[in-house]
Amino acid sequence: MYVFKAAVVGAGTMGGEIAQVIAASGVGVVLKDIDQKFVDTGLEKAREVTQAQLGGLVAKEKITQEDADRQLTEITGRIAGATDYGAFGDVDFVVEAVPERMQIKQAVFEELDAVTPGHAILSSNTSSLSISEMGEATGRPDKVVGFHFFYPASMMRLIEVIEGEETSEETLQATANFAQQIRKTAIRCGEGPGFVVNRILNSAVSEIWKVTHEEGLDVKEVDKVIQESKAAPMGPFFLTDLLGLDTVLHVAEHLNDSYGDRFFVSPAMKDLVAAGNLGQKTGKGFYDHG
Ligand SMILES: NC(=O)c1ccc[n+]([C@@H]2O[C@H](COP(=O)([O-])OP(=O)(O)OC[C@H]3O[C@@H](n4cnc5c(N)ncnc54)[C@H](O)[C@@H]3O)[C@@H](O)[C@H]2O)c1
Numbered sequence: 001m002y003v004f005k006a007a008v009v010g011a012g013t014m015g016g017e018i019a020q021v022i023a024a025s026g027v028g029v030v031l032k033d034i035d036q037k038f039v040d041t042g043l044e045k046a047r048e049v050t051q052a053q054l055g056g057l058v059a060k061e062k063i064t065q066e067d068a069d070r071q072l073t074e075i076t077g078r079i080a081g082a083t084d085y086g087a088f089g090d091v092d093f094v095v096e097a098v099p100e101r102m103q104i105k106q107a108v109f110e111e112l113d114a115v116t117p118g119h120a121i122l123s124s125n126t127s128s129l130s131i132s133e134m135g136e137a138t139g140r141p142d143k144v145v146g147f148h149f150f151y152p153a154s155m156m157r158l159i160e161v162i163e164g165e166e167t168s169e170e171t172l173q174a175t176a177n178f179a180q181q182i183r184k185t186a187i188r189c190g191e192g193p194g195f196v197v198n199r200i201l202n203s204a205v206s207e208i209w210k211v212t213h214e215e216g217l218d219v220k221e222v223d224k225v226i227q228e229s230k231a232a233p234m235g236p237f238f239l240t241d242l243l244g245l246d247t248v249l250h251v252a253e254h255l256n257d258s259y260g261d262r263f264f265v266s267p268a269m270k271d272l273v274a275a276g277n278l279g280q281k282t283g284k285g286f287y288d289h290g
Contacts, residue, residue, distance in 0.1 A: 001119070001174040003027055003092045003181060009108055010097035011042025011081075013244050013281060014125055017153035018095055020046035023078035024053070024154075025182040030091065032082040039081040049154045050075045085115040092117075093178055095147055096134075097125040100250040105129065106137035113138035121171055121178075123147035127198055127247065128254045131164030131191050141166035145175050148195060149184075151243050159184045160195050193258035194251065202255050202263060205236045209252075209266035212237075219268070219286050237286040240269065241279035245286075249273050 004027070008019045011033040019031040019042065031046075033039045054068035063071070080087060088094070094112055098104050105124060112122050123145050124134055135141030146162025159179045163172055172188060179186035189196045212222050223235020232239075240248045249270065255263035272278075272285055279285030 001092065001121075001177070003178050005029070005091050006178075007032065007088055007091045007094045007116075008097055009033075009094065009112070010099075010125075011038050011045075012097065012099075013242075013247070014149060014151065014153055015095075015097040016042030016045030017049055018097060018125065018149055019079050020049045020075070021149075021153055021182050021184070022095075023075045024050065026078075027182070028078045028080070030080050030082050030087045032085070032088075034083065036081075036083055039083060043076075043079060043081050046079055047072070047076050049152075053154070085111065088112070088115045090117065091120055093121050093123065093175075095123050095125055100127060100129065100247050102129055102133055105134050109134045109137040109144065113140060119143075121145060121174060123175060125149055126162075128194050128251045131162050132166065135164050135166050142168040143171050145171050146191065146195070147175060147179070148197075150197065157183075157185045158197070159186050160197060161186045161188050162191050162195055163188065164191055194255050198251055199255065202252060206252065206255075206262075206264040206266075208236050209269070210264040213264075213267060241285035241287050241289070243279070244281055245269055245273050245278045 006022050006027055007030040008015045009032050011031050015031060019029045022029040031039060031042050033042060050072055054071055057063045058065050058068050094116060096105060096108050098108050109122060121143050122138060124131060125148055126146060131144060131146045135144035138144055144164055145167050146160060148160040148162060150156035150158055161172060161175050176186040194202060212219060219237040223237050226232055226235045252265045256265050276282060277284040280289045283289050
């Protein structure tokens with residue numbers, strides 16, 4: 001199946017960039033959220049990312065400023081913002097990127113099942129939740145699949161294509177093809193908690209969270225040491241602020257529930273989330289983002 005038109009539901013930390021990736025590959029995309037102000041933030045994010053990418057090509061003299069201006073108009077012109085499902089009647093592929101809560105995701109999948117054509121594939125950008133449970137909210141579980149981008153979606157090449165219990169072989173193949181169409185590299189994995197990447201990443205990061213908590217270390221010092229050692233481009237606490245503390249906490253708790261205490265849940269992160277400090281998106285997390 002070739003994807004002529006796509007949709008992204010949820011225009012937050014991930015959704016705006018996912019829409020940008022799809023539009024930059026030449027495919028038209030609807031970006032939907034529940035409120036126009038979130039849609040506008042997502043559209044603005046897509047514009048900023050496109051501008052930065054094209055600016056890089058101009059700096060390397062690969063394209064002229066005139067080409068960059070034209071491409072910026074073309075790419076951003078392929079993204080249509082929406083607060084309802086009016087433009088979903090002819091989409092081929094949907095990426096759901098709403099908050100990491102099964103109840104919200106199931107409600108969205110039920111709605112998507114009603115408003116999209118029967119052939120459309122309904123995918124989820126979930127970091128850890130069950131694809132099969134999302135499929136249960138629809139009458140087409142064979143066409144429900146995981147499509148997990150990594151932050152920041154405009155730069156990270158990998159996508160996990162996750163197989164639910166009912167996902168058909170045809171859907172998995174079409175989803176891997178769509179990943180290729182939008183210039184990403186797909187790996188197929190089962191729906192074990194955390195899938196592949198977050199299970200590995202969190203096992204390392206949770207050890208850092210644990211030692212920081214037990215020894216009463218300063219998170220900024222921990223980040224500084226890790227960054228200066230070049231073990232990672234940035235420290236885990238700053239990265240968590242960029243990803244969104246609520247999202248990271250949900251994944252950590254899910255892995256802890258699934259695999260036990262070897263996946264630590266940071267009490268400091270829990271306290272910040274309880275106080276509504278979710279990182280960069282709310283202006284404060286482990287760091288103050290002004
Ligand atoms: N943040 C990350 O680094 C990251 C990385 C990979 C995957 N994910 C996954 O992507 C998904 C989204 O995460 P995020 O960080 O972008 O979350 P976010 O909180 O930044 O954004 C979620 C957006 O969904 C919108 N929303 C809520 N209910 C909605 C509905 N019913 N219909 C349409 N929009 C709705 C919210 O208004 C918000 O704009 C989660 O499943 C998360 O696990 C996140």
